[in-house]
Amino acid sequence: MSKIHYKSAEEIELIRESSLLVAKTHGEIAKVIRAGIQTIELDKLAETFIRDNGGIPAFLNYGGFPYSLCISLNNQVVHGFPGKHVLTDGDLVSVDCGAILNNYYGDSAFTFAIGEVSDEVKKLMRVTRECLDLGIEKAVVGNRIGDIGYAVQEHAEKHGFGVVKELVGHGVGLKLHEKPEVPNYGKRGSGIKLEEGMVIAIEPMINAGRAGVKFWDDGWTVSTVDGKASAHYEHTVAVKKGKADILSSFKYVDEVLKEKIN
Ligand code: MG
Ligand code: MG
Numbered sequence: 001m002s003k004i005h006y007k008s009a010e011e012i013e014l015i016r017e018s019s020l021l022v023a024k025t026h027g028e029i030a031k032v033i034r035a036g037i038q039t040i041e042l043d044k045l046a047e048t049f050i051r052d053n054g055g056i057p058a059f060l061n062y063g064g065f066p067y068s069l070c071i072s073l074n075n076q077v078v079h080g081f082p083g084k085h086v087l088t089d090g091d092l093v094s095v096d097c098g099a100i101l102n103n104y105y106g107d108s109a110f111t112f113a114i115g116e117v118s119d120e121v122k123k124l125m126r127v128t129r130e131c132l133d134l135g136i137e138k139a140v141v142g143n144r145i146g147d148i149g150y151a152v153q154e155h156a157e158k159h160g161f162g163v164v165k166e167l168v169g170h171g172v173g174l175k176l177h178e179k180p181e182v183p184n185y186g187k188r189g190s191g192i193k194l195e196e197g198m199v200i201a202i203e204p205m206i207n208a209g210r211a212g213v214k215f216w217d218d219g220w221t222v223s224t225v226d227g228k229a230s231a232h233y234e235h236t237v238a239v240k241k242g243k244a245d246i247l248s249s250f251k252y253v254d255e256v257l258k259e260k261i262n
Helices: 009-032 039-052 119-137 145-158 251-261
Strands: 069-073 076-078 092-101 104-113 169-171 178-182 199-202 205-207 213-215 222-224 230-232 235-238
Touching (some): 009 104, 076 092, 076 205, 076 230, 092 119, 104 119, 104 230, 119 145, 119 199, 178 199
Antiparallel strands (some): 069 092, 076 222, 205 230, 213 222
């Protein structure tokens, strides 16, 4: 088992640059995502934007993954394939994006609603994003990895939602997936100690219904067992004393979405 790679301040700044490129890519996606667009168009846009900004799409060819984005619709949890599917009103679309810049990875996911989604789905989106924020609050020196998972799980289950256990967050750096694993469930005060220099992706995957998932025989797509919706939000975060440093950002996507509504 590989060890945790603790990052220097310089390395953290490089991961911030990669993560901000991912954040801006989500902002570009937010500008065009709507009913009538094919999900493969989002993938092409992301690949072009990342390359035009000097980066490399991190997911493309990762373990044989054939696209730059993971696009997971409605009951799909993660690792869905972009394709000819045309988005329609009421779709829930989880977009996971990674980029490599100066050899360092950034990783972030955002879930978009197309047009008007059901009240249950709206609540799922809100609670999943709150789960991410609550998990990040725990990513400080002195806590343990289980404190993050506990915060996420407690909030999701309080609202009657299911926490996906088969897939977890992870360290980020010179590799997309490094030690440690960052589960979205756990016991307070359990697991490894969080220390300065750790950079982790916190990424709650929360289901409107049961927690269980199934793995498709395309080798990638993961969906809910009960066919109900799933949401996914993710930030790349540096563990710090007192307050975690969020290296990715939803600033760009939020600005675009706010303008779309007004
Ligand atoms: Mg991701
Ligand atoms: Mg990730």
